[in-house]
Amino acid sequence: xxxxxxxxxxxxxxxxxxxxxxxxxxxxxxxxxxxxxxxxxxxxxxxxxxxxxxxxxxxxxxxxxxxxxxxxxxxxxxxxxxxxxxxxxxxxxxxxxxxxxxxxxxxxxxxxxxxxxxxxxxxxxxxxxxxxxxxxxxxxxxxxxxxxxxxxxxxxxxxxxxxxxxxxxxxxxxxxxxxxxxxxxxxxxxxxxxxxxxxxxxxxxxxxxxxxxxxxxxxxxxxxxxxxxxxxxxxxxxxxxxxxxxxxxxxxxxxx
Amino acid sequence: xxxxxxxxxxxxxxxxxxxxxxxxxxxxxxxxxxxxxxxxxxxxxxxxxxxxxxxxxxxxxxxxxxxxxxxxxxxxxxxxxxxxxxxxxxxxxxxxxxxxxxxxxxxxxxxxxxxxxxxxxxxxxxxxxxxxxxxxxxxxxxxxxxxxxxxxxxxxxxxxxxxxxxxxxxxxxxxxxxxxxxxxxxxxxxxxxxxxxxxxxxxxxxxxxxxxxxxxxxxxxxxxxxxxxxxxxxxxxxxxxxxxxxxxxxxxxxxxxxxxxxxxxxxxxxxxxxxxxxxxxxxxxxxxxxxxxxxxxxxxxxxxxxxxxxxxxxxxxxx
Numbered sequence: 001x002x003x004x005x006x007x008x009x010x011x012x013x014x015x016x017x018x019x020x021x022x023x024x025x026x027x028x029x030x031x032x033x034x035x036x037x038x039x040x041x042x043x044x045x046x047x048x049x050x051x052x053x054x055x056x057x058x059x060x061x062x063x064x065x066x067x068x069x070x071x072x073x074x075x076x077x078x079x080x081x082x083x084x085x086x087x088x089x090x091x092x093x094x095x096x097x098x099x100x101x102x103x104x105x106x107x108x109x110x111x112x113x114x115x116x117x118x119x120x121x122x123x124x125x126x127x128x129x130x131x132x133x134x135x136x137x138x139x140x141x142x143x144x145x146x147x148x149x150x151x152x153x154x155x156x157x158x159x160x161x162x163x164x165x166x167x168x169x170x171x172x173x174x175x176x177x178x179x180x181x182x183x184x185x186x187x188x189x190x191x192x193x194x195x196x197x198x199x200x201x202x203x204x205x206x207x208x209x210x211x212x213x214x215x216x217x218x219x220x221x222x223x224x225x226x227x228x229x230x231x232x233x234x235x236x237x238x239x240x241x242x243x244x245x246x247x248x249x250x251x252x253x254x255x256x
Numbered sequence: 257x258x259x260x261x262x263x264x265x266x267x268x269x270x271x272x273x274x275x276x277x278x279x280x281x282x283x284x285x286x287x288x289x290x291x292x293x294x295x296x297x298x299x300x301x302x303x304x305x306x307x308x309x310x311x312x313x314x315x316x317x318x319x320x321x322x323x324x325x326x327x328x329x330x331x332x333x334x335x336x337x338x339x340x341x342x343x344x345x346x347x348x349x350x351x352x353x354x355x356x357x358x359x360x361x362x363x364x365x366x367x368x369x370x371x372x373x374x375x376x377x378x379x380x381x382x383x384x385x386x387x388x389x390x391x392x393x394x395x396x397x398x399x400x401x402x403x404x405x406x407x408x409x410x411x412x413x414x415x416x417x418x419x420x421x422x423x424x425x426x427x428x429x430x431x432x433x434x435x436x437x438x439x440x441x442x443x444x445x446x447x448x449x450x451x452x453x454x455x456x457x458x459x460x461x462x463x464x465x466x467x468x469x470x471x472x473x474x475x476x477x478x479x480x481x482x483x484x485x486x487x488x489x490x491x492x493x494x495x496x497x498x499x500x501x502x503x504x505x506x507x508x509x510x511x512x513x514x515x516x517x518x519x520x521x522x523x524x525x526x527x528x529x530x531x532x533x534x535x536x537x538x539x540x541x542x543x544x545x546x547x548x549x550x551x552x553x554x555x556x557x558x559x560x561x562x563x564x565x566x567x568x569x570x571x572x573x574x575x
Binding site: 009010011013014016018019020022023026027029048093094095096098099100101102103104105106118243248250252256 | 342346366374383
């Protein structure tokens with residue numbers, strides 16, 4: 001006769017980062033947010049179609065379109081929505097309290113949110129960029145587009161999380177970062193472009209192509225693996241900044 | 257002959273065995289001062305935080321929990337700074353006033369999440385917490401579809417799941433129906449009786465006096481009064497009140513009123529064609545006025561307190 005097994009009521013606690021990650025996926029992306037992420041991703045496919053309008057070969061045409069349209073517009077906008085969803089929106093809604101008011105170290109909160117957001121970027125923005133290459137008739141560029149968009153969106157999400165820790169107007173400041181600092185100043189100053197996910201992801205993409213258009217090769221910016229390392233450093237610095245800021249945040253409620 | 261040392265008079269703003277101390281705290285948001293040089297403390301049992309809207313109750317609760325840093329002064333919970341020592345959050349919980357709840361989560365998932373953040377090993381803990389607030393049966397419904405009262409109760413469950421010994425509840429009875437209100441009040445009293453520090457805010461005195469032994473009244477970010485709820489009630493009753501009376505014999509009524517002990521002044525309001533009576537004993541006046549009018553064959557057409565809102569009473573307290 002076997003003993004009557006009692007149901008165990010204790011178990012090893014879920015690691016906090018995993019709990020935060022699961023929460024991020026479940027709670028930070030309501031249907032409207034998904035629509036706001038997928039809309040620019042659909043735009044990437046339109047840019048793929050647009051490449052057919054060019055007289056240049058499919059590979060060169062897609063490279064030109066991707067550099068401006070996908071890495072300069074689609075990727076930052078979709079990543080902005082993701083970055084805002086995982087932190088800024090919660091700060092504004094007053095729901096970050098539930099996470100912040102726990103003994104979880106702030107670095108775990110930042111890390112969990114970043115992994116959650118970056119993973120959404122990797123499964124939405126990067127495949128959209130790869131699909132755009134296929135739609136453009138340049139399947140050989142698909143891998144390069146995927147990798148460049150994945151790395152760029154991962155870095156962007158880290159930056160937008162840091163911005164979310166610094167201001168309640170995350171979307172406004174994130175747009176200012178993309179269009180004023182990266183696009184405007186980054187176009188003129190190589191020093192800024194070297195730290196910009198837009199320019200660096202473009203450099204990763206160009207570096208992985210066999211015969212990229214020469215106008216896309218920018219002097220003074222590392223390409224390929226060098227650019228990936230640069231983006232990893234940018235993401236790490238942004239996350240460290242976010243962690244530091246999270247200690248000093250003033251978390252008012254939604255009504256404030 | 258040596259006299260025994262004088263027994264220090266206990267300041268009702270301070271708990272005898274404090275777990276939460278607020279010392280000279282000022283908080284401002286730009287030009288707006290939310291708390292001004294506030295000092296008080298909270299200990300085991302239920303303490304009420306009373307004040308009109310905008311008095312600084314929510315800011316004080318956010319400062320206690322570390323959500324908001326203070327510009328001046330110090331806040332300590334178990335002698336730790338809640339802004340710096342994140343470990344203190346293992347022993348403290350807040351139920352915020354905001355209706356905001358995480359989207360897309362069921363009540364059970366939400367409470368489970370908070371339990372995971374506190375590394376609670378007991379898998380039953382979320383269900384126990386949901387049962388405590390009578391939400392176990394709807395635990396699989398999404399929190400953002402709940403009514404305001406149910407959301408508040410879910411947040412109470414999330415706060416209780418870690419078994420905190422300091423519980424900060426910002427207007428926790430908002431939106432609750434009378435039955436749930438009674439159940440929550442009983443719960444908070446029980447938690448206080450267990451030796452936990454429970455700080456409950458409200459702008460309704462009746463609510464606070466039903467659950468708190470000690471009340472701290474805030475007005476305009478300052479400490480207005482502190483003590484037992486009876487002392488607060490008496491203080492409020494002793495504040496001058498103004499009552500507007502319109503009748504068909506104003507002058508005769510005024511002459512009769514000045515003879516009443518409860519009346520400290522009578523003025524004629526020509527704009528509204530009536531009398532404004534000032535009294536320190538509103539209850540006595542309420543009894544005496546109809547009798548007086550009946551005796552003098554005067555018809556009372558309108559009797560209306562001019563400053564009976566809680567806000568005006570609170571304001572009187574800080575004059």
